[in-house]
Amino acid sequence: RKEVEQDPGPFNVPEGATVAFNCTYSNSASQSFFWYRQDCRKEPKLLMSVYSSGNEDGRFTAQLNRASQYISLLIRDSKLSDSATYLCVVGSSGYSTLTFGKGTMLLVSP
Amino acid sequence: NAGVTQTPKFQVLKTGQSMTLQCAQDMNHEYMSWYRQDPGMGLRLIHYSVGAGITDQGEVPNGYNVSRSTTEDFPLRLLSAAPSQTSVYFCASRQQGVGEKLFFGSGTQLSVL
Helix, strand or coil: CCCEEECCCCEEEECCCCEEEEEEECCCCCCEEEEEEECCCCCCEEEEECCCCCEEECCEEEEEECCCCEEEEEECCCCHHHCEEEEEEEECCCCCCEEECCCEEEEEEC | CCCEEEECCEEEECCCCCEEEEEEECCCCCEEEEEEEECCCEEEEEEEEEECCEEEECCCCCCEEECCCCCCECCEEECCCCHHHCEEEEEEEECCCCCCCCEECCCEEEEEC
């Protein structure tokens, strides 16, 4: 089982749609969780951290289920500018590295 | 505040040539790392460092060397380039600690012929 697995893509949705991405991780000792966004031929950039209680940032909502080792990202009212690849990222304690999922591509069409 | 500066942006090498990818950060981050990104493979960790004088191997270290003589700089060396090293390379840094986010450089597109 891969350390961080994401839904295969691409997801093709119309503007205004709600879309959800899922991610599972294998290391039960993981302590930090993030969603990154990567535009074509650009570097990844942090979209949001994921907290145990769940957190929201505008149209974006992230959820964490430690028991199931599962992370989700919900995007409401999709915009054309949301088209990108979304990377699930998981880290363990302190000095450890972060492990990236392969990413899920989102294409929002008019 | 420049963040993470990575050079060059593009490079073409012939098999067997050597080169160094430069990475510098001005955020006083302890942790620095190099990733490569290939289609369908996602980001894979090559080497990382948790401070000056300390480096360690990641998932795909073969064919690459690193050193960390200062907090700011973390160069990646290809001693004898191979076509399998054709990829996009990203340098990244962060503070230590749980929950600290990773800042990326803008990437280097490397082609080895």
